[in-house]
Amino acid sequence: xKLSIERGTLLKAVSQAQSVVERRNTIPILAxxxxxxxxxxxxxxxxxxxxxxxxxxxxxxxxAGATTVSAVTLHEIxxxxxxxxLVSLTDDGTKGRLTVEAGRSNFSxxxxxxxxxxxxxxxxxxxxFSAKASVLRRLFDKSKFAISTEETRYYLNGVYMHVAEAEGxxxxxxxxxxxxxxxxxxxxxxxxxxxxxxxxxxxxxxxELRKLLEDDDADIAVSVSETKVRxxxxxxxxxxxxxxxxxxxxxxxxxxGNTKKLEVDASEFxxxxxxxxxxxxxxxxxxxxxxxxxxxxxxxxxxxSGAAEEELGVAYGDDRLEIGxxxxxxxxxxxxxxxxxxxxLFNSAGDPTLMxxxxxxxxxxxxxxxxV
Amino acid sequence: MDCDAFYASVEKRDNPDLADKPVIIGGGRRxxxxxxxxxxxxxxxxSAMPMFQALKLCPEAVIVKPRFPAYEEASRAIRQMMEExxxxxxxxxxxxxxxDLTGTARLHGAPPAVMLGRLILRMKNELRLTxxxxxxxxxxxxxxxxxxxxxxxxxxxxxxxxxxxLHDKPVRLIWGVGQATQSALDKAGIRTFSDLLRWDxxxxxxxxxxxxxxxxxxxxxxxxRRVARDPRMKSISNETTFASDTSDPxxxxxxxxxxxxxxxxxxxxxxxMGRVVTLKLKRANHTLITRRVSLHDPTQIADRIYRxxxxxxxQVNHDSAYRLLGVGLSDISKAADATSYGDLLDPDAGxxxxxxxxxxxxxxxxxxxxxxxxxxxx
Numbered sequence: 066x067k068l069s070i071e072r073g074t075l076l077k078a079v080s081q082a083q084s085v086v087e088r089r090n091t092i093p094i095l096a097x098x099x100x101x102x103x104x105x106x107x108x109x110x111x112x113x114x115x116x117x118x119x120x121x122x123x124x125x126x127x128x129a130g131a132t133t134v135s136a137v138t139l140h141e142i143x144x145x146x147x148x149x150x151l152v153s154l155t156d157d158g159t160k161g162r163l164t165v166e167a168g169r170s171n172f173s174x175x176x177x178x179x180x181x182x183x184x185x186x187x188x189x190x191x192x193x194f195s196a197k198a199s200v201l202r203r204l205f206d207k208s209k210f211a212i213s214t215e216e217t218r219y220y221l222n223g224v225y226m227h228v229a230e231a232e233g234x235x236x237x238x239x240x241x242x243x244x245x246x247x248x249x250x251x252x253x254x255x256x257x258x259x260x261x262x263x264x265x266x267x268x269x270x271x272x273e274l275r276k277l278l279e280d281d282d283a284d285i286a287v288s289v290s291e292t293k294v295r296x297x298x299x300x301x302x303x304x305x306x307x308x309x310x311x312x313x314x315x316x317x318x319x320x321x322g323n324t325k326k327l328e329v330d331a332s333e334f335x336x337x338x339x340x341x342x343x344x345x346x347x348x349x350x351x352x353x354x355x356x357x358x359x360x361x362x363x364x365x366x367x368x369x370s371g372a373a374e375e376e377l378g379v380a381y382g383d384d385r386l387e388i389g390x391x392x393x394x395x396x397x398x399x400x401x402x403x404x405x406x407x408x409x410l411f412n413s414a415g416d417p418t419l420m421x422x423x424x425x426x427x428x429x430x431x432x433x434x435x436x437v
Numbered sequence: 438m439d440c441d442a443f444y445a446s447v448e449k450r451d452n453p454d455l456a457d458k459p460v461i462i463g464g465g466r467r468x469x470x471x472x473x474x475x476x477x478x479x480x481x482x483x484s485a486m487p488m489f490q491a492l493k494l495c496p497e498a499v500i501v502k503p504r505f506p507a508y509e510e511a512s513r514a515i516r517q518m519m520e521e522x523x524x525x526x527x528x529x530x531x532x533x534x535x536x537d538l539t540g541t542a543r544l545h546g547a548p549p550a551v552m553l554g555r556l557i558l559r560m561k562n563e564l565r566l567t568x569x570x571x572x573x574x575x576x577x578x579x580x581x582x583x584x585x586x587x588x589x590x591x592x593x594x595x596x597x598x599x600x601x602x603l604h605d606k607p608v609r610l611i612w613g614v615g616q617a618t619q620s621a622l623d624k625a626g627i628r629t630f631s632d633l634l635r636w637d638x639x640x641x642x643x644x645x646x647x648x649x650x651x652x653x654x655x656x657x658x659x660x661x662r663r664v665a666r667d668p669r670m671k672s673i674s675n676e677t678t679f680a681s682d683t684s685d686p687x688x689x690x691x692x693x694x695x696x697x698x699x700x701x702x703x704x705x706x707x708x709x710m711g712r713v714v715t716l717k718l719k720r721a722n723h724t725l726i727t728r729r730v731s732l733h734d735p736t737q738i739a740d741r742i743y744r745x746x747x748x749x750x751x752q753v754n755h756d757s758a759y760r761l762l763g764v765g766l767s768d769i770s771k772a773a774d775a776t777s778y779g780d781l782l783d784p785d786a787g788x789x790x791x792x793x794x795x796x797x798x799x800x801x802x803x804x805x806x807x808x809x810x811x812x813x814x815x
Contacts, residue, residue, distance in 0.1 A: 213733075215733055216730060217730055242781060243733065244780040244781050245733065245781065247781055313782050318781045318782060318784075416778075417781060431781060433778055433780070433781055434777075435776060435777050435778060
């Protein structure tokens with residue numbers, strides 16, 4: 066194998082590959098990236114056995130071939146090379162070494178046989194559809210903060226992507242929850258997605274997927290089966306196993322009878338929460354909301370560290386209400402709001418609270434209060 | 438101060454018929470010796486010895502089931518006497534405590550040795566219980582001294598005598614040096630404190646880690662640990678050895694509940710909560726299974742501890758009968774001023790917790806058995 070490739074192009078391709086590779090690994094080949102050169106381009110393939118990413122990049126291929134080298138080492142080298150450099154990768158197939166050359170720099174990297182590299186078995190996908198990067202980005206960005214890290218309820222360690230019946234018809238929906246907060250985000254159902262089985266996309270896959278979604282207008286091809294999900298751009302293909310297990314019936318968690326409505330400027334609210342939470346106790350992070358006619362008082366009273374209070378002008382016309390929340394949860398939810406005011410719907414101090422953007426029901430958040 | 442055969446002494450005091458008999462405190466056919474009186478000790482009976490072995494050594498021993506309320510009461514009375522001497526008391530158990538008497542001589546008009554003598558005398562006259570005193574300049578040496586001539590001992594290790602005293606003493610005097618450390622020390626040719634003195638700190642550290650640093654200082658009679666009134670509790674756990682081995686899931690479930698409730702009761706009493714729940718199972722062949730899991734937020738609720746332990750139990754591949762089951766709570770913190778109302782996905786959890794708090798109030802008023810869960814009867 067012999068090829069030359071522009072440093073910037075190479076860096077982009079290799080960095081996506083190396084982020085899939087697990088740092089602590091007992092199987093040496095899994096630390097490597099499989100480089101395959103053919104025709105007009107080169108591909109970089111990496112896997113942790115649950116996720117596989119294949120990055121294609123244009124290159125001048127002098128001699129086709131394939132080999133594997135440490136993904137992290139290759140990434141580090143390319144990162145440190147000067148911008149604009151032309152990098153050549155050469156493997157004569159005999160010495161078990163890959164030569165990396167750029168300008169006056171010369172590296173020789175240990176390789177492992179390409180035959181040992183595990184390639185993820187292909188899958189029969191039951192649904193194939195295309196979605197704009199901006200749509201997928203919204204679905205996952207707004208839900209991923211609620212993904213659980215709890216080991217026992219492993220089926221909560223991802224975003225549940227499925228087709229749902231909503232007021233406006235059938236929707237493509239992403240839901241995540243850790244039992245303390247929940248995010249439910251809807252988007253128009255792309256054609257071809259109707260038959261999609263519901264899948265739980267693991268946290269790590271959500272993180273890797275995000276890197277494919279930088280370009281708003283890019284079309285992302287999505288393929289889904291019962292066991293796998295694949296996202297493809299013109300350069301990158303990301304395939305991932307999904308989390309086995311049943312996502313809980315989240316609909317009964319979303320309150321429908323909450324009537325006490327608070328409307329507040331989301332960023333003002335988030336900043337105020339952040340300020341008063343400075344003195345909250347490390348463990349509970351509790352913030353109290355006192356609601357009265359068009360007035361919201363945020364307060365923290367932590368016996369060990371101090372007290373804080375801040376008043377905000379809001380729109381609220383219901384009965385007086387005192388309710389407590391974990392400041393971190395409030396902040397995370399408030400920071401999802403980007404266009405309009407945040408609308409909170411309360412029931413009582415002990416019941417789940419609902420939050421949405423204005424009257425938009427395509428993004429709904431639920432948070433469990435605290436006893437304060 | 439370390440009481441002499443405390444549980445047994447309380448029993449002998451409360452039942453004079455036992456006075457001259459060998460008395461063993463412990464429970465059940467499967468139990469172990471909790472305390473043996475000095476008569477029984479002459480026959481070789483020791484604490485933590487399996488009961489059947491103790492009875493082999495001393496067949497005529499009278500076995501008394503422990504009466505913890507009586508011991509607690511005696512312990513409180515002794516504690517009261519100590520409180521009059523110093524506010525700085527660190528109890529190690531019901532019958533043993535460190536006291537820091539630094540600077541109390543002027544207050545009491547008598548040096549610590551005299552005050553301790555008075556304490557022992559008061560315990561004997563007012564409570565009819567005896568104890569042993571170890572007086573020294575740090576905790577390590579005080580503890581060693583208290584064991585020197587038990588029962589009714591009174592030993593002083595002064596600063597000037599420390600080096601000479603430790604010189605030919607075996608290293609296993611150090612609390613925390615068990616069999617494993619002992620054999621590691623043996624391999625290094627360390628048997629006595631004078632052997633330890635020949636090592637420098639780096640070498641000890643390299644060989645024994647943080648224990649090595651401790652050994653280095655203790656070999657020189659140095660111990661800077663303070664007498665802590667409320668030592669930070671690291672975990673709360675309860676376990677039970679069954680009357681007979683069982684693999685019956687219903688019976689085991691009952692045990693999980695009762696152990697969870699005990700752990701919860703203790704956490705609530707101390708105003709603590711924990712984030713890590715541990716389940717411990719001992720198979721009939723004495724091999725041990727432990728499983729643990731971290732909760733999202735700390736708890737002291739029995740229902741939550743039970744459900745978590747029960748999940749852990751269900752994940753174990755049960756291939757044998759069990760002889761012991763334990764439940765523990767760790768990563769302990771002070772009960773928070775605010776707690777979550779519960780779990781979105783388990784909407785009844787909040788109600789169950791409220792019901793438990795209500796039950797607690799009833800139990801406080803009318804006794805622990807006033808209201809029970811059905812599964813507690815399994």
